Amino acid sequence: xxxxxxxxxxxxxxxxxxxxxxxxxxxxxxxxYGASMPFIREGxxxxxxxxxxxxxxLILFxxxLILTSVLGARRERSHxxxxxxxxxxxxxxxxxxxxxxxxxxxxxxxxxxxxPSEESEDxxxxxxxxxxxxxxDGPRRWLNGAVLLGSIVFFVLAAEPLGFPLTMAIVVFAIxxxxxxxxxxxxxxxxxxxxxxWAMFELGLMVQLPDGIIQGF
Amino acid sequence: xxxxxSGALELIADPMTMLVVVLAGLFGLVxxxxxxxTATLAAAxxxxxxxxxxxxxxxxAIITMSAMAIFAGDIPSALLRIPGTPSSAAYTExxxxxTRNGKGALGLGVSLVSSVLGGLFGSVVLIxxxxxxxxxxxxxxxxxxxxxxxxxxxxxxxxxxxxxLKGAIALMTGLLVSxxxxxxxLGHPRFTFGNEELYRGVDFIAAMIGLFGLSEVLRAVTSRKxxxxxxxxxEGQGAMRSTLAAIFRHKGRVASGSTIGGxxxxxxxxxxxxAAWISYAFTRSTSRKRPxxxxxxxxxxxxxxxSSANNAGVASAYVPTLAFGIPGDTITAILVGVLLVKGITxxxxxxxxxxxxxxxxxxxxxxxxxxLLPLGFLLIRASGFVLRIPRTVLMGLIVAISICxxxxxxxxxxxxxxxxxxxxxxxxxxxxxxxxxPVVLGIVLGPIVEANFMQSVIKTNWDLTQFFTRPISxxxxxxxxxxxxxxxxxxxLGRRAERATALRSAQxxxxxxxxx
Numbered sequence: 001x002x003x004x005x006x007x008x009x010x011x012x013x014x015x016x017x018x019x020x021x022x023x024x025x026x027x028x029x030x031x032x033y034g035a036s037m038p039f040i041r042e043g044x045x046x047x048x049x050x051x052x053x054x055x056x057x058l059i060l061f062x063x064x065l066i067l068t069s070v071l072g073a074r075r076e077r078s079h080x081x082x083x084x085x086x087x088x089x090x091x092x093x094x095x096x097x098x099x100x101x102x103x104x105x106x107x108x109x110x111x112x113x114x115x116p117s118e119e120s121e122d123x124x125x126x127x128x129x130x131x132x133x134x135x136x137d138g139p140r141r142w143l144n145g146a147v148l149l150g151s152i153v154f155f156v157l158a159a160e161p162l163g164f165p166l167t168m169a170i171v172v173f174a175i176x177x178x179x180x181x182x183x184x185x186x187x188x189x190x191x192x193x194x195x196x197x198w199a200m201f202e203l204g205l206m207v208q209l210p211d212g213i214i215q216g217f
Numbered sequence: 218x219x220x221x222x223s224g225a226l227e228l229i230a231d232p233m234t235m236l237v238v239v240l241a242g243l244f245g246l247v248x249x250x251x252x253x254x255t256a257t258l259a260a261a262x263x264x265x266x267x268x269x270x271x272x273x274x275x276x277x278a279i280i281t282m283s284a285m286a287i288f289a290g291d292i293p294s295a296l297l298r299i300p301g302t303p304s305s306a307a308y309t310e311x312x313x314x315x316t317r318n319g320k321g322a323l324g325l326g327v328s329l330v331s332s333v334l335g336g337l338f339g340s341v342v343l344i345x346x347x348x349x350x351x352x353x354x355x356x357x358x359x360x361x362x363x364x365x366x367x368x369x370x371x372x373x374x375x376x377x378x379x380x381x382l383k384g385a386i387a388l389m390t391g392l393l394v395s396x397x398x399x400x401x402x403l404g405h406p407r408f409t410f411g412n413e414e415l416y417r418g419v420d421f422i423a424a425m426i427g428l429f430g431l432s433e434v435l436r437a438v439t440s441r442k443x444x445x446x447x448x449x450x451x452e453g454q455g456a457m458r459s460t461l462a463a464i465f466r467h468k469g470r471v472a473s474g475s476t477i478g479g480x481x482x483x484x485x486x487x488x489x490x491x492a493a494w495i496s497y498a499f500t501r502s503t504s505r506k507r508p509x510x511x512x513x514x515x516x517x518x519x520x521x522x523x524s525s526a527n528n529a530g531v532a533s534a535y536v537p538t539l540a541f542g543i544p545g546d547t548i549t550a551i552l553v554g555v556l557l558v559k560g561i562t563x564x565x566x567x568x569x570x571x572x573x574x575x576x577x578x579x580x581x582x583x584x585x586x587x588x589l590l591p592l593g594f595l596l597i598r599a600s601g602f603v604l605r606i607p608r609t610v611l612m613g614l615i616v617a618i619s620i621c622x623x624x625x626x627x628x629x630x631x632x633x634x635x636x637x638x639x640x641x642x643x644x645x646x647x648x649x650x651x652x653x654x655p656v657v658l659g660i661v662l663g664p665i666v667e668a669n670f671m672q673s674v675i676k677t678n679w680d681l682t683q684f685f686t687r688p689i690s691x692x693x694x695x696x697x698x699x700x701x702x703x704x705x706x707x708x709x710l711g712r713r714a715e716r717a718t719a720l721r722s723a724q725x726x727x728x729x730x731x732x733x
Contacts, residue, residue: 012650016383019649023386030393037405044679047400047407050667051393058389065382144438148616152431152637155620156630168617176613179438189610193617205269207625 016069023062030055147178164202164209169194225576228273229584237274238281238581242588245282246596249289250603251611252299254433256286257547261429262615264422264551265622272559273577279555280578281585283548287489287531288332288593291524292600295321295328304490304527307497307718311516318513322597326460327517328524329593331471334464335525336586338475339482339532343539344579346483350540354565359676360684363669364693366662369543371700374655383651390642391659392666394419401668402675414631421554421660423623423632427639428653429547430619434612435644457594466514467521470500474522478529483537489530489546491710496526498714532582539563539578544661547654554661 030051037048045052151171159167173190177183201207228234241263248259259282267275290302295312305312308328315324357365370392374384397408398418409415464471474496481492500522504515535552537543542564544550556563567575596603623636643653677683684690 015649019383019386019651023389026393027389033408037400037407038403040402040675046402046671047405049671050400051396051407054389054392054396058386058393061382061385061389065386068382141439141441145435148435148438149637149641152616152620152633156633159624159630168620171620172613172617175438175616176609179609179612181607181609185607185610186613189613193614197617197621201621201625205266205625207269207621208628209621209624 013069013073017066020062020064020066020069023058023065027055027058027062030058144178147174151175159210163211165194165198167210168197221572221576222580224573225580228573228577229277229580231274233271234274234277237270238277238584238588241278241282242285242585242592245285246289246592247603247606249286249301250292250596250600251606252293252297252301255302255429256283256290257551258429258433259283259286260548260551261425262618262622264425264555265618265625267555268422268558268625272556272561272574275555275559276552276574276578277581279548279552280581281588283531284336284528284582284585284589285592287527288329288524288589289596291325291328291332292596293604295325296600296604302490304493304530306490307493307527307714308516308520308523311519315513315516315520320513323459323463324517324520325597325600326457326594327463327467328520329590329597330460330464331467331474331521331525332528332593333586333590334471335475335478336528336532336589337583338525339479339529340579340582340586342479342483342529342533343535343582346533347536347539348568350536351565351568354541355569356689357565358687359669359672360687361689361693363666363673363684364690364697365541365543366666366669368693368697368700369537369541369662370655370658370666371697380650380652383649384655387646387651387653388655388659391656392663393659394424394656395660395663396667401664402671414629419635419660420626420632421558422626423635424639424660425551425554425657426619426622427636427641428643428656430615430622431636431640432643432647432653434615434619435640436647437608437612463517464521467518470518470522471525473499474525475529478526479533481526482530482533489527489534492530493523493527494714494718495710497523498717501718528586532586535578535582539567539575540565542665544658547657550654550657550661554657557661 034048034051034055037051038046039048040046151174154174155167155171158170162170169190171190172193173186176189177186181189198209202209244263245256245259248254248262249256260279263278263282267278270278287302287304290300290305291308291312293299293301294305294309295316298309298313300306300309312321312324312328315321354361354365370388374381374388393408395418397415399405399416400407406416477496477499478489478492481495482489497519500519504518531548534546534549538549538553542553542562544553553563561567561571561574619636620633623632624630626632642656646653646656673683674681685694
């Protein structure tokens with residue numbers, strides 16, 4: 001279910017092979033590390049036994065994954081050829097399967113937007129336009145990801161000197177703003193989230209959050 | 218049994234518990250109704266809060282939340298044609314078609330009432346089946362527990378339908394993570410890289426928040442640009458009576474759906490979404506043409522069948538969890554993690570020593586499903602508002618809650634760092650099509666497998682035959698092999714149902730097109 005039928009077959013195969021190789025590499029790294037751990041008695045392994053077993057299984061499963069994905073791709077190609085020969089309408093029928101695979105946000109919305117216009121007399125009045133879309137194109141996507149991870153690193157570094165409320169407000173502001181929200185929306189979200197969580201954890205759940213420069217709570 | 222229930226009632230009647238139940242329920246409804254936000258994400262975000270609660274309210278929060286979130290997943294199906302959770306995927310097309318025909322409120326109403334009925338049926342299955350299995354589990358020793366945990370791990374791989382090998386790799390990753398820290402036999406530090414803070418191991422909750430919370434946000438913010446969607450309006454008034462009429466008309470479907478959900482959900486690794494697909498296919502393929510039926514009636518019938526199945530599956534998935542301590546899916550895995558933190562070992566001990574807790578779990582399922590009825594109708598009315606919560610704000614909120622949750626575990630920054638590491642790991646795994654559920658199960662069950670294995674071999678001086686010759690062990694081994702054999706069968710059934718559905722819906726759309 002993870003790979004929709006319509007996807008080109010070479011991409012997933014390469015991905016699977018890469019996963020297999022990484023898995024084998026991890027296993028190969030873990031086994032000697034496990035073997036270097038002390039034994040309970042002569043010939044009876046202790047702490048290292050489980051890591052070594054896991055390492056062995058990682059190598060096994062990685063190898064099997066490479067094997068099956070290469071063989072599977074061959075089968076898939078012949079299946080696709082047969083399907084094309086029949087001329088089955090793959091497009092619309094694949095939609096529910098796609099949606100289940102959770103990877104189809106791009107495909108489903110386009111269909112959904114197109115469908116209501118077909119039966120205009122039945123279609124309910126559109127209430128408003130939804131801004132569910134926070135995606136972006138080009139390098140902006142990776143910038144957003146970097147802002148997200150960077151802001152958490154910033155929290156780890158700055159929470160002690162600056163204190164929780166200020167740091168968290170900055171973190172949330174940065175993330176929301178990077179997703180093209182209006183600056184005042186981002187600011188309001190940051191401040192409200194920060195104080196809401198501060199109240200909930202510090203006052204409600206009695207967790208000692210770092211105070212930093214804002215003292216006296 | 219009666220006195221057990223009254224003891225449990227006292228535990229639940231506590232105002233704190235009731236407050237937690239209502240808040241967690243609302244939380245589940247909101248998260249479940251947002252497309253792309255799964256019930257597992259909601260559970261991961263909930264975990265840090267349960268940390269500060271007593272065991273019963275903590276369990277209550279997760280149970281109520283998951284029951285609500287599975288129903289709430291139907292709402293974006295009907296309004297946006299995007300299933301809110303994978304369990305709703307089976308009948309998304311039907312629900313959306315009903316909305317297009319101006320019967321959105323009716324469709325959601327039918328789905329709500331059949332969810333409630335299915336959930337109640339699943340709870341009954343849970344109440345009557347789990348004690349039987351629990352009694353069987355009372356005779357377990359470390360050998361049997363080893364096999365039970367292996368069974369759980371096998372189930373973890375089965376959960377990953379269609380990608381069993383990737384599931385196995387994910388499981389090994391989880392097991393490897395579980396070995397971090399001091400080992401059980403000699404107290405030797407493993408994979409700590411000289412960091413003394415890691416001696417206590419990788420915290421389960423931090424891993425959970427990273428894998429399901431942060432990775433989801435990371436995926437969302439780095440997604441490509443799509444198109445904005447118009448939300449159709451739902452007329453909420455006056456749907457109650459027609460809903461009940463429709464449910465009465467399709468009562469047979471609700472019954473068969475609940476039964477399918479109750480049975481399939483209880484199988485380790487099958488879960489609510491497979492239950493929904495199977496029941497959907499069953500309903501569609503056995504549907505008879507009655508005079509005066511429209512395409513919409515057929516859709517309602519299918520929704521009644523599948524929607525009762527997924528909620529029944531949610532409850533019956535707790536059968537193996539409670540009896541053996543084997544989580545059936547990610548949400549039950551999270552619950553097991555929470556229970557272990559609270560000092561409650563799920564499994565046969567629950568039936569002997571902690572009957573109050575056990576019976577409160579039973580009662581909570583019933584309460585959660587009953588509460589779903591009024592809250593669900595409210596949500597159907599308010600669905601437009603919920604879906605209009607800006608995504609940008611939501612992302613900021615989720616990150617903030619994740620950081621706080623990770624920090625609060627030990628009042629330390631190590632867990633926040635671990636959360637980032639697991640967030641990246643979850644993101645990369647998702648990209649590579651590696652399922653995340655086995656990682657969780659590996660982290661939860663890893664220490665149990667290892668401790669029971671080491672205990673067994675040290676006890677018998679490495680007499681490995683003991684693992685195979687003890688009678689109960691032998692039964693469990695057979696179960697492990699059955700589970701391994703059942704996995705291709707299950708995924709085959711699920712895939713078959715999906716394919717049949719695709720064909721049917723294509724046929725239906727042709728029918729509708731010509732009929733109008």
